[in-house]
Every structure is written in C-alpha cells, then in structure tokens.
C-alpha cells in the first residue's frame with residue numbers, strides 16, 4: 162500500500178547538526194510508547210513520523226539551571242503526553258507540549274530546503290542515496306554503499322515491524338517492552354472492538 166510509504170527518509174536525519182542527538186533506538190522506543198496512547202495511528206509511517214519529530218526536536222536544552230539531555234527531553238515529552246492526554250492529540254499538540262517545556266528556538270536550525278545548493282550529486286539513483294528502495298510491497302535495502310550501511314532496525318520500523326528485537330543497554334528492560342507491547346495489544350483490541358460495535 163503506497164499510503165504507508167514514509168514521506169521523508171530516515172537518512173535525511175543524519176544531516177541534522179547537533180552535538181546532542183536522540184539516539185535512533187531510543188527515539189523509536191519513545192515513539193512506540195507515544196503511539197500506545199488511545200487512538201494514536203498505528204501505521205508504520207505514523208510511527209516513523211513521530212520518531213523523526215522526536216529526533217528533530219530533542220537536542221538538549223537548558224531550562225533554568227538544569228540541562229536536559231536529548232534523551233531526557235524525549236522521555237519527559239512522552240511521559241507528559243501519556244499522563245495528560247486521554248487520547249492522541251496529534252503531532253501539532255505534541256510539538257506544543259514540547260515547546261511549552263523547552264521552548265521552540267533552542268535547537269539548531271535544520272533548513273533542509275536551504276541545502277540543495279550545497280548538496281553533493283547523487284551517488285545512487287535507485288535509492289537517491291537513502292539506502293532503501295520501495296519494492297512495491299515493502300522497503301528493501303538498496304545495493305549501494307548507503308544501503309549496506311542502513312541499520313536493520315530502520316528498515317524494520319519502516320516496514321512496520323514494531324518490535325525492537327535487539328535492544329542494547331541502557332535500553333528498556335524486557336519487562337518494560339512487554340508492558341508497552343501489552344498496551345499496544347490492548348489498544349488494538351479496544352480499537353477493533355470499537356470498530357465492530359454498532
């Protein structure tokens with residue numbers, strides 16, 4: 162289905178210039194937790210978009226005397242949304258929540274639109290240097306160098322495999338992962354039940 166095709170490739174995120182960047186595995190984990198909120202979209206594309214937002218927004222910030230790392234920012238945002246939202250309010254509300262705590266101008270400018278003039282020529286026309294190509298069914302790794310470097314977990318997320326199979330420390334405990342999965346399962350069942358009820 163073409164509507165699950167992400168609009169913006171993950172690899173673009175590597176262009177973000179920041180000393181404190183949310184690590185991709187943590188970003189995916191936090192996005193998954195966010196999408197366990199009632200009525201949050203469950204499509205892979207939606208999860209990916211939220212993951213991108215977290216990485217784009219969280220670059221560490223000084224609030225008062227306290228420095229928040231990118232990771233702490235993401236965890237705060239996700240916990241706050243999960244604790245205060247009765248249901249998914251969307252990416253705009255999530256952004257507003259983030260800005261309400263950390264402000265909106267404390268991240269490095271990311272002007273992708275300004276980049277083309279400096280952008281090097283494409284090395285691979287197949288994947289446009291994104292490392293992944295749409296097979297018509299799912300994302301697959303491109304045969305080029307970028308494809309060879311593409312982390313497997315990105316492909317899994319892009320393809321809607323929502324579990325993180327190879328957690329590395331200091332990642333969530335299996336207990337936490339199970340809890341998240343259980344929440345997701347319950348949400349899906351609730352949603353299914355809602356759809357089936359007249």
Ligand SMILES: [Zn+2]
Pocket residue numbers: 285286287288289290291292293303304305306307308
């Ligand atoms: Zn390629």
